[in-house]
Amino acid sequence: MEIDKNLTETLLSTAEKPDPTLLPFSSEGDIPPITTIGGFVKEFNVEAKKLWYLAGPAIFTSVTQYSLGAVTQIFAGHVSTRALAAVSVENSVIAGFSYGIMFGMGSALETLCGQAFGAGKLSMLGVYLQRSWVILNVTALILSLLYIFAAPILAFIGQTAAISSAAGIFSIYMIPQIFAYAVNFPTAKFLQSQSKIMVMAATSAVALALHVPLTWFVMERFKWSMAGLAAVLNASWLFIVVAQAAYIFSGTCGEAWSGFSWEAFHNLWSFVRLSLASAVMLCLEVWYFMAIILFAGYLKNAEVSVAALSICINILGWTAMIAIGMNPAVSVRVSNELGAIHPRTAKFSLLVAVITSTMIGFVVSMVLVIFTDQYPSLFVGDEEVIILVKELTPILAHSIVINNVQPVLSGVAVGAGWQVVVAYFNISCYYLFGIPFGLWLGYKIDFGVMGIWCGMLTGTVVQTIVLTWMICKTNWDKEAAMAENRIKEWGGEVSKIDQLLN
Numbered sequence: 001m002e003i004d005k006n007l008t009e010t011l012l013s014t015a016e017k018p019d020p021t022l023l024p025f026s027s028e029g030d031i032p033p034i035t036t037i038g039g040f041v042k043e044f045n046v047e048a049k050k051l052w053y054l055a056g057p058a059i060f061t062s063v064t065q066y067s068l069g070a071v072t073q074i075f076a077g078h079v080s081t082r083a084l085a086a087v088s089v090e091n092s093v094i095a096g097f098s099y100g101i102m103f104g105m106g107s108a109l110e111t112l113c114g115q116a117f118g119a120g121k122l123s124m125l126g127v128y129l130q131r132s133w134v135i136l137n138v139t140a141l142i143l144s145l146l147y148i149f150a151a152p153i154l155a156f157i158g159q160t161a162a163i164s165s166a167a168g169i170f171s172i173y174m175i176p177q178i179f180a181y182a183v184n185f186p187t188a189k190f191l192q193s194q195s196k197i198m199v200m201a202a203t204s205a206v207a208l209a210l211h212v213p214l215t216w217f218v219m220e221r222f223k224w225s226m227a228g229l230a231a232v233l234n235a236s237w238l239f240i241v242v243a244q245a246a247y248i249f250s251g252t253c254g255e256a257w258s259g260f261s262w263e264a265f266h267n268l269w270s271f272v273r274l275s276l277a278s279a280v281m282l283c284l285e286v287w288y289f290m291a292i293i294l295f296a297g298y299l300k301n302a303e304v305s306v307a308a309l310s311i312c313i314n315i316l317g318w319t320a321m322i323a324i325g326m327n328p329a330v331s332v333r334v335s336n337e338l339g340a341i342h343p344r345t346a347k348f349s350l351l352v353a354v355i356t357s358t359m360i361g362f363v364v365s366m367v368l369v370i371f372t373d374q375y376p377s378l379f380v381g382d383e384e385v386i387i388l389v390k391e392l393t394p395i396l397a398h399s400i401v402i403n404n405v406q407p408v409l410s411g412v413a414v415g416a417g418w419q420v421v422v423a424y425f426n427i428s429c430y431y432l433f434g435i436p437f438g439l440w441l442g443y444k445i446d447f448g449v450m451g452i453w454c455g456m457l458t459g460t461v462v463q464t465i466v467l468t469w470m471i472c473k474t475n476w477d478k479e480a481a482m483a484e485n486r487i488k489e490w491g492g493e494v495s496k497i498d499q500l501l502n
């Protein structure tokens with residue numbers, strides 16, 4: 001596809017514009033061949049600094065925004081096992097499905113705003129942002145039907161009557177969240193394209209700082225139960241989108257925001273097609289991990305299985321935010337170095353990112369293993385759920401390590417322009433192998449929730465091995481030459497985006 005062909009240029013243009021001393025691409029040339037341990041350590045430190053300059057704010061924003069829902073689930077676990085199961089199913093199945101679509105469609109602005117910013121056509125950023133707002137809010141209106149009819153839908157796909165009913169009620173409470181997604185995701189890409197990530201980090205941090213005590217107050221003092229959880233979570237997301245919108249409307253974005261324009265309603269269908277194309281690859285990965293909660297709902301003693309698994313997925317999600325923040329950072333680093341004709345540096349950037357993410361995952365896993373007897377009680381009071389969480393901790397530890405590596409490798413794939421190939425691998429490894437294998441272990445062999453998770457984790461391992469093989473077989477000199485040719489061909493012109501849309 002033409003869209004995929006130009007992702008490398010997109011990442012080049014969406015790269016942040018930091019202090020030149022941090023990213024000396026072409027002025028110093030490619031790194032020399034590393035032949036000593038001392039040379040490796042020196043280059044590792046230099047590359048790590050560049051990588052964390054990009055990844056730090058992105059990781060912080062991802063962790064804080066994810067923590068909003070995670071904190072809500074923690075409080076639900078202290079209401080009842082059924083409440084925890086209901087909130088988990090809504091968050092994983094209903095909201096998770098919607099999140100994948102909305103986040104993926106909002107990611108179209110990586111291409112559009114990135115190209116416009118790189119070409120100096122700043123006025124187009126605001127137009128693209130408004131188009132995305134229009135399209136995603138219409139999408140949110142359609143998806144709200146999923147929230148309204150969540151109870152019968154969950155019952156139809158086999159969830160227990162108790163979980164379906166409770167999750168259906170909570171889903172209706174959470175309808176405002178889907179419209180917050182519709183504003184937040186395009187806004188995030190709009191700000192990211194201008195290197196204003198700290199704005200997102202600050203608003204998310206304030207929202208989380210208010211979310212925790214407010215949730216406690218509503219639950220402990222007013223005893224509002226699930227309605228209170230939904231009200232505070234919706235309010236926290238509303239705070240984020242209002243704060244970011246106020247920042248944009250205040251004029252601090254300069255030419256990038258010149259006010260609302262009727263031009264935002266032009267060429268909407270082509271914009272929809274680009275948004276949907278952006279959603280496909282992301283949805284394949286997001287829905288895969290959300291499906292684990294859904295499958296657990298079919299097991300015997302479903303409430304306990306879903307509640308225990310949701311705690312583990314919560315923890316896995318927190319740690320995954322580190323890798324997800326690292327993903328765009330390594331993608332930008334690889335694409336920048338390929339564009340600068342620095343193949344050795346591009347390859348070394350990958351190595352540094354993989355080592356860093358693996359070390360972080362290993363440390364977190366060891367902490368969980370050491371405190372296996374203590375941490376489950378922080379999330380839930382039901383002794384049966386606590387016992388199952390302890391049994392699942394070893395596979396959780398392995399999952400953390402694997403899931404801290406895989407997104408980094410995917411980021412390299414994006415930086416090198418391999419999106420279509422990776423999408424096919426995702427379908428094969430996840431949906432044709434991982435899910436059937438997990439269901440076979442969970443139901444046929446009767447390994448329960450442990451079998452489902454092991455099978456689906458095996459799919460992730462296979463995909464990681466395939467990506468590793470692709471990267472090891474890559475001719476980085478050839479990739480750098482291809483990047484140079486694509487840059488010359490396209491030149492970062494916004495007019496090319498218009499041609500692409502048409």
